[in-house]
Amino acid sequence: MKILHILYQSLPQISGSSIRSRDILMSQKEIGLDVIAVTSPFQNGTDKVEFIDGITYIRTSIHNENTISDSPKGLFKRISRFLKIIPFSIKLKRLIISEKPQILHAHAMFFCGLPAIYYGWKFKKPVVYEVRSLWMLSKANLKKNRLKILVEKLLFQIELFVMKKVSVVIAINDNLKEELVLNGISRDKIKVIKNAVNVTLIDRLKSNNIIVNTQNRKNFGYIGTLTPHEGIDFLIEAFKKVHSAYPETKLLIYGSGIESSSIKKLASEVKGVTFFGSIDPNEVNQAFSSIDIIVNPRYKNKLTDSVTPLKPLEAMAYEKLVIGSDVGGIKELISHNENGFLFKAGDKKSLVETMINVIKLGDKQKELFKSKGLNYVNTEKSWITNAIKYQNIYNSLLSARN
Numbered sequence: 036m037k038i039l040h041i042l043y044q045s046l047p048q049i050s051g052s053s054i055r056s057r058d059i060l061m062s063q064k065e066i067g068l069d070v071i072a073v074t075s076p077f078q079n080g081t082d083k084v085e086f087i088d089g090i091t092y093i094r095t096s097i098h099n100e101n102t103i104s105d106s107p108k109g110l111f112k113r114i115s116r117f118l119k120i121i122p123f124s125i126k127l128k129r130l131i132i133s134e135k136p137q138i139l140h141a142h143a144m145f146f147c148g149l150p151a152i153y154y155g156w157k158f159k160k161p162v163v164y165e166v167r168s169l170w171m172l173s174k175a176n177l178k179k180n181r182l183k184i185l186v187e188k189l190l191f192q193i194e195l196f197v198m199k200k201v202s203v204v205i206a207i208n209d210n211l212k213e214e215l216v217l218n219g220i221s222r223d224k225i226k227v228i229k230n231a232v233n234v235t236l237i238d239r240l241k242s243n244n245i246i247v248n249t250q251n252r253k254n255f256g257y258i259g260t261l262t263p264h265e266g267i268d269f270l271i272e273a274f275k276k277v278h279s280a281y282p283e284t285k286l287l288i289y290g291s292g293i294e295s296s297s298i299k300k301l302a303s304e305v306k307g308v309t310f311f312g313s314i315d316p317n318e319v320n321q322a323f324s325s326i327d328i329i330v331n332p333r334y335k336n337k338l339t340d341s342v343t344p345l346k347p348l349e350a351m352a353y354e355k356l357v358i359g360s361d362v363g364g365i366k367e368l369i370s371h372n373e374n375g376f377l378f379k380a381g382d383k384k385s386l387v388e389t390m391i392n393v394i395k396l397g398d399k400q401k402e403l404f405k406s407k408g409l410n411y412v413n414t415e416k417s418w419i420t421n422a423i424k425y426q427n428i429y430n431s432l433l434s435a436r437n
Contacts, residue, residue, distance in 0.1 A: 036429060037069040039136035041127065041147040044074065054316065054345060055167065055207075056142055058233040060090045062418035063425060065235065073130055075146055076119045088236070095126050113186065117146070124150040131158060138429050141201070143167060145190070148197035155201070161432035164201040168342045169194075169214060195219060202432055205425075210341040210363050228424050229367070230343045231416045232352045240320035241353065253284045253394055256326030258319065259346050261292035264339055266332035266360065266381075268294075271301050271308055273332070273386040278307040281394055289314050289322045323353040328393055331359040335380040343367050347375065348416050351408030356401060358389055368416075374408040 040060060044053050056072075063070045073093045085092045127150050131139070141151035142165045155162035169191070195218055198204045204225045206212040212225045255274065261267055267288065274286045284307060288298065291313035302310035314322055323329075329350035333339045340363030347368045350357045359365035360380035369375035376393060379385040396404075 036138070036426075036433075037071070037134065037136045038063065038138045038140055038429065039131065039134060040070060040072040041139065041141040041151055042072055042074045043142060043144050043147050044077065055230065057088070057090075057316075058231070058236070058418045059165075059421075059425070061088050061233060061236065062422035064089060065419060066422045066426060068422070068426060068429075071134060071136070073127060076123050077116070093130060095123055120146055120150065124153070127151075128154060131160075136160070137433060138163060140165065141197075143194070145193045145197045148201070149193075152197060152200045159436075161202040161429075161436065162200075163203045163205060163428065163432075164197055165205045166194075166198065166211065166215070167207045168211065168338060198224075203428055205428075208341070208343045208364065208367055210367075214337075214341050226424075226428055228421050229416075230345050230348060231418045231421045232345075232348045232412045233418050234352060234413060235419075237320070237349070237352045240317075252327050253281060254287055254325060254327045255284065255330055255390065256287040256289070256322070256328070257330055257332075258289045258314075258322050258326070258349075259331075259344070261288075261290050261294040261298050263294060264334050264336060265292075265294075266334045267298050268301060269334070269381070269383065270330055270332040270386070271298075271305055273383050273390065274308060275305055276383075276387045277390045277394075278305075280391065282307075284394070285309065287311065287322075287326055289319075319349075320353070323350065323355060326355060328356045328358060328390070330386075330390070331357070331365060332386060333360050333362050333365060333380065335360065335362045339364055339380075348412055351375070351405075352412045354405045354409050356393055356396075356404055357408060358386075358393060360386075374404065374411045 040056070042056050044056075060070050060072060071091045071093070073095060076095050083094050085094065123146070131154055137160065139151045139155050139160050140163045141147040148164050151162045151164070154160070198215065198220050204215065204220060206215060206225050206227050208229050209227055212222075212227050215225055216222050255277075257265075257267055257270060259265065271286065274284075278284050278286075286308045288302060288308070289311045295312065299310045299312070302308040311322070329346065331344055331347055333344070343364040347357050347359055347365060351374060357369060357375035359369050359375060359377055361377045362380050366377065369377055371377040376389050378389040
């Protein structure tokens, strides 16, 4: 069975969406599916074919500038970007004709979904649409004028249109599914495939790590996208109190995003905090090896309650202690005092107390929590398990057509 994945972005982005796309393709290939990927014009680089982790990525870039970003965009910029869907669709048509995939699997956003719908109808192929978030909500806390509000409402309606026209919608968790149902998407059409870990890849990367003595080390850290809802500014403020009580502690921050400049500046003003900026996905294992306790301090809002982050699972797979705020997306992954630790979202006192409590754990307790986290990932959150779920969905769609 050949699957054509239509991606808005792909590696070398470090975002959760990009890494999830990679893991989906790798795990599907691992169970024997024939997978190929095409990426949108907003991926960095020129037209070319790349082979990454045994997967063929066909780039359709129109320029050398990477334009995938969280930066605000004006109306004319948005229109200009949208019009790139025309040459992209032409290239996609040629690819479908030459490769003859049986399933079109489009990944949000609608830039990939709209041409997938059309060619699914034209060539009589089932279309699957993968949704990781209601991405407009990520800027819910920002000040907006009426035009921006209108544009975001329009974009949201286009996303809903795509979901109503495809064969199956795949949501990242149950909270997102319920939100989609409330917005008019048929419950029967939505399948939930939750975030998981590419155990095969992580085991390979872990084997490359240089073994260091971390027994007395107390390094907190964050790895991921730097956007307002992630709460990295809040984490730095909480770390001030932790560091004053435990001067040997450090806070290491890896990642990039709309808040890179402000986080870099804030980090430079606080003792014990080091900002590393963007890192290549192939070097993420090195970042994890420098950290003992991963913290995901997300603020509570509609987005964070409906989106499940990938990094806590990766941290467990790398055998790290994990702290997270008690937002819906994180509570799906962390059971307090079982495979990690939860604190009250947005409550600095709660986060400080949790960080200090983790510092005070004995060595045997730490190893127990790490072991429970690793076991949870291996038994319940492996991408191989998810790949079989995708295969079952594809098979049911093809059977329905016969």
